[in-house]
Amino acid sequence: MSLNRILVPVKRVIDYAVKVRVTGGKIDTNVKHSMNPFDEIAIEEAVRMKEKKFAKEVIAMTVGPTKSQETLRTALAMGADRAIHVEVPEGQEVLPLQVAKLIRAIADKEKPEVVILGKQAIDDDSSQTGQMLAGLLNWSQAAFANKIEVEAGKLTVTREVDGGLETVSTKLPTIITTDLRLNEPRYATLPNIMKAKKKKVDKFTPKDLNVDITPSIETIKIEEPAKRSGGKKVESVDELIDKLKNEAKVL
Amino acid sequence: MLLRSACRIPKLGRFGLTPNRSISLSTQAVIPTATRYPHIIRDASFKEIEEKDIAFFRNAIKSPAGVITSEAPDELEPFNQDWMRRFKGRCSAVLRPTNSAEVSAVLKYCNENRIAVVPQGGNTGLVGGSVPVHDEIVLSLQNMNKIREFDPISGVLTCDAGCVLEVLDNHLEKQGFIMPLDLGAKGSCQIGGNVATNAGGLRLLRYGSLHGTVLSMEVVLADGRIVELGKPLRKDNTGFDLKQLFIGSEGTLGIITSVSILAPRRPKAVNVAMLGVSSFEGVQELFKYAKSELNEILSAYEFFDRTCLKLVKHHIPGIREPFETDVPFYVLIETSGSNKDHDDEKLSAFLDHVMTEGLVEDGALAQDTTQVAGMWNIRETITESLAKEGGNYKYDLSVPVPKLYSVVEEMQERLASVGLFAKDGSASGRVKHVVGFGHMGDGNLHLNLTSTGWSKDIEKAIEPFLYEVVQRHGGSISAEHGLGLMKAPYLRYSKSDDFIDLMKSMKMVFDPKGIMNPYKYFPS
Incomplete structure (x- = not known):
């Protein structure tokens, strides 16, 4: 069996290794950004399915500001065939429901049989887009996948659930969200980075797709978690006992 | 941000691995240095320490765990042997002072009583310079770990010698600065040791050597004098630049107790x-x-x-x-x-x-x-992978860039010609691998050989042949690891007799009784 098309929505987020800082009630975004790690896994899985001839084409898409094109280039360098950029103004917040509506609009145009996306983005941790998309499209879904097998007319997906693994079979078309252990994404090699430069990126605005992205949720406050007060080294057992008694007052 | 901490990626080498994970290395017992190199005879004029010396040290160093003695042999052991398990001494006292005054008191006493002293930082060295050969006492700087001052305008950091490199780097990171050097051993090595061995590492190409970035230091001489070598200034043309002598002196002139170093802005x-x-x-x-x-x-x-x-x-x-x-x-x-x-x-x-x-x-x-x-x-x-192969011979060489790899090939030829190495990549010889890696940008080759265990005949097949090759190519037998015990005998391959005589004269000025890190650094 071979699918015609897999759509992989990806998101540009603050790099996994960067410590997020809040300054003046806002998140400091003047730091390194990369592709959401779960989306990297989604791209990798789609590209592997294509390499195994389970799929003919992999399309990467993103909703984000101009700089999100970098993220699409990474997806293309990893092996996606072409990309779609739904451009929104820098600093514009787009909530999961709006993102899901934008993905639905692209899915309506491109008619993929499978949409694979990260189970959540590591910036807002919403974990809603995939599920909402399944609802909007009225497709089957298998969230938190750690293994995907392709069979005639259906996919068998092993899911990570509390306390173990659950294997489900989903009819096509379907939505899959990726969990951590699904695969290990590849590096972008130079020949592929060069090829990626020549691949096509189509651009849309939310307006082109008839989606209103006015947020329905208002952010009231952003603050950093309370700072942990530093530990202390003690020189001897006596000192430790003394501190436990007199400073921490736990003895 | 739950996932930032829960995400897939385990702690990677750049941030986590340190070379003091010696537990995972070979489990063979370490041969004492004095047994392996029987020709290095203990200098009988050095005093063997006794109870009253220990009593003095205990009195001089105030903190409770400041003196470790043979009453706690398990605690002594890590100070007596290097992380590669190649060198092992038998000191019976480790001193851990917390300030320069304590270092001064201890050295003054040792100088008066002719007690030999090995200064020790993070003990991550590769040439056996930081562990005793015989019964020299170890003076560890690990309890001198205060960051004294950082000036974000000039970028000058002043800290105690025992500060761990990674701790300093993390401290600077918060203010947008970076340490001008970075080593694989950053999680354990100390800035004092870095300076004393003139460590190179991964950022040298960009920020230059410690001879340029160290602005001043405080040292304690063998006789106990505490001396400021310069001020933390970028420009100071008054008198001999004595701190340069201490950079790379490997503890043979005195003990570096604090360092002022110029930190560049952290790249964004x-x-x-x-x-x-x-x-x-x-x-x-x-x-x-x-x-x-x-x-x-x-x-x-x-x-x-x-x-x-x-x-x-x-x-x-x-x-x-x-x-x-x-x-x-x-x-x-x-x-x-x-x-x-x-x-x-x-x-x-x-x-x-x-x-x-x-x-x-x-x-x-x-x-x-x-x-x-x-x-x-x-x-x-x-480095860690090579160590896991078993016996690991490490050579850190400076070679003009065009000849860098031919040194590896010449070594392979040589070992193949004496039947120790199979050139077909089958790893079937007694020397399994002969590999090269390093800081190409600095003309620095790390030539490594692995075998099942250390043996005298393999070492003889390598040395001095390798040093002759390096000399022929106009290189140096030590690029960034120093001389220590391992390379001291071969100094003449890099330096002339006159040069070595001058070095010995300098040693006489700073440490006339020769108590500082003996048996090393100078060819006998």
Whole structure:
């Protein structure tokens, strides 16, 4: 069996290794950004399915500001065939429901049989887009996948659930969200980075797709978690006992 | 941000691995240095320490765990042997002062009583310089670990000698600065040891050596005098620049107790690419081109050969090869700058060119910080992988760049000719691997050999042959590891007799009784 098309929505987020800082009630975004790690896994899985001839084409898409094109280039360098950029103004917040509506609009145009996306983005941790998309499209879904097998007319997906693994079979078309252990994404090699430069990126605005992205949720406050007060080294057992008694007052 | 901490990526080498994980290395018992090198006879004029000396030390060093003695042999052991398990002394006292006054009191006493002293930092050295040969006492700086001052305008950091390099780097990071040096051992090594051994490392290409970045220091001389060697100024042309003598003196002149070092701004944009090259000539061509096109943003140019990568993949869990093309040489390029778009554009043009011109066979560009760490992890775990092979002979050499790899090939030829090494890559000889890697940008080759265990005849097949090769190519027998015990006998391959005589005169000025780190550094 071979699918015609897999759509992989990806998101540009603050790099996994960067410590997020809040300054003046806002998140400091003047730091390194990369592709959401779960989306990297989604791209990798789609590209592997294509390499195994389970799929003919992999399309990467993103909703984000101009700089999100970098993220699409990474997806293309990893092996996606072409990309779609739904451009929104820098600093514009787009909530999961709006993102899901934008993905639905692209899915309506491109008619993929499978949409694979990260189970959540590591910036807002919403974990809603995939599920909402399944609802909007009225497709089957298998969230938190750690293994995907392709069979005639259906996919068998092993899911990570509390306390173990659950294997489900989903009819096509379907939505899959990726969990951590699904695969290990590849590096972008130079020949592929060069090829990626020549691949096509189509651009849309939310307006082109008839989606209103006015947020329905208002952010009231952003603050950093309370700072942990530093530990202390003690020189001897006596000192430790003394501190436990007199400073921490736990003895 | 739950997932930032829960995400897949385990702690990678660049941030986690330290070479003091000696537990995972060979389990063979360490041969005492005095047994392995019987010709290094204990200097009978040194006093063997007794109860009353210990009593003095206990009184001089106030903190409760400041003196460790043979009453606690398990605690003594890590100070007596090096992390590679090649050198082992038998000191019966380790002193851990917390300030210069205590160091002064101890040295004054030792000088008056002719007690030999080995200064010790993080004990991550590779030439046996930081552990006793016989019964010299160890003076560990590990309890002198206060950061004294940092001036964000000049970038001058002043700290105690026992501060761990990584701790300093983390401290500076919060203020947007970076330590001018970075080593694989950063999690354990101390700044005092770094300066005393003139450590090079991964940032030397960009920020220069410690001879330029160390502005001043405080030292305690053998007789107990505490002396400021200069002030933390960038310019100071008054008198001899004595601190330079202490940089790389390996504890033979006195003890460095504090350091003022110039910290550059931390780069905002860092990119890393790993490239595959088909010949060593190609590695040089690529270097030339990288210098010209990446110029001021080029911050590392590291190379390693195929066998290194093979061993890393074999020994280090979770290592992934960035690309599959089989090539004999790999190059890791790092750029650091203040403007990401600018750097990206330069690097992208550079990579385009080297790929289309065929300078590289294949390559990969890290797309996020995790991949940056993953690529560095390959380079930085070479040392650990080699150590896991069993017996590991390490040579750190300075060689003019064009001759860098031919030293490895000449060594392979030589060992093959005496029947110790199989050149077909089958690892069937007693010497299994002869590999080269290092800081190509600085002309620094790390030549490593692995075998099942240490043996005298293998060592004899390597030395002094290797040093002769290096001398013939106009190189130096030690680039960044120092002389210590291991290379002291071969100093003449790098320095003239007159030079060595001058060194000995200097030693007489600073340490006339010769109590500081004896048996090492000078050829006998």
